[in-house]
Amino acid sequence: MLAEDRKRFESILAFHAAPTLMGLKCGSLPTLASQEYDYDEIAQLFSDGHFGERTSARIIRRCSRRTLVYVYDKRLLEKTLSERSVRNFLIDYGYDIKLNTQQCLDKLCERLSEKDFPHEIGVFLGYPLEDVKGFIANCGQQCKLCGMWKVYGDVERAKQLFECYRQCRTKLCRELAQGRSLQVCVA
Numbered sequence: 001m002l003a004e005d006r007k008r009f010e011s012i013l014a015f016h017a018a019p020t021l022m023g024l025k026c027g028s029l030p031t032l033a034s035q036e037y038d039y040d041e042i043a044q045l046f047s048d049g050h051f052g053e054r055t056s057a058r059i060i061r062r063c064s065r066r067t068l069v070y071v072y073d074k075r076l077l078e079k080t081l082s083e084r085s086v087r088n089f090l091i092d093y094g095y096d097i098k099l100n101t102q103q104c105l106d107k108l109c110e111r112l113s114e115k116d117f118p119h120e121i122g123v124f125l126g127y128p129l130e131d132v133k134g135f136i137a138n139c140g141q142q143c144k145l146c147g148m149w150k151v152y153g154d155v156e157r158a159k160q161l162f163e164c165y166r167q168c169r170t171k172l173c174r175e176l177a178q179g180r181s182l183q184v185c186v187a
Contacts, residue, residue: 021051057071135152172186
């Protein structure tokens with residue numbers, strides 16, 4: 001990947017996945033223009049540990065114009081998916097309780113190819129389970145607060161998280177603008 005392309009890619013990651021890259025959130029879902037990047041090169045950056053050993057990425061959906069890249073903190077995602085309440089919730093959407101983290105991601109990718117959007121994806125993005133359930137039950141309507149996600153549960157906690165994630169994004173983007181590489185910032 002050319003240095004200029006890598007800088008542009010790192011800027012997109014910093015903006016859309018800062019809390020995940022900084023170990024505060026289990027997953028983020030940046031969208032990239034399909035013709036703009038070589039996804040084998042992107043996969044190589046993650047597999048080489050370029051963005052830290054705990055961070056990985058996976059293309060979860062690709063069409064002619066856009067590609068969804070799931071960027072995740074392996075440990076935080078594993079912790080989230082091991083919670084009993086999350087496992088019990090995912091069973092209702094066809095996830096076997098015995099699936100490991102990678103198998104859950106496989107199932108999510110399978111669900112993304114179905115007609116209806118799999119709103120359980122909120123769990124994989126680190127949204128509170130109460131908010132994911134509330135979104136599904138209310139078809140995205142009647143939320144208490146709309147921010148980085150729609151809040152149906154603890155508004156004050158969500159506000160704190162929104163601010164924390166915003167500060168994380170600002171800090172990471174500022175550091176990149178000052179010439180630091182994303183690899184150095186997240187190490």
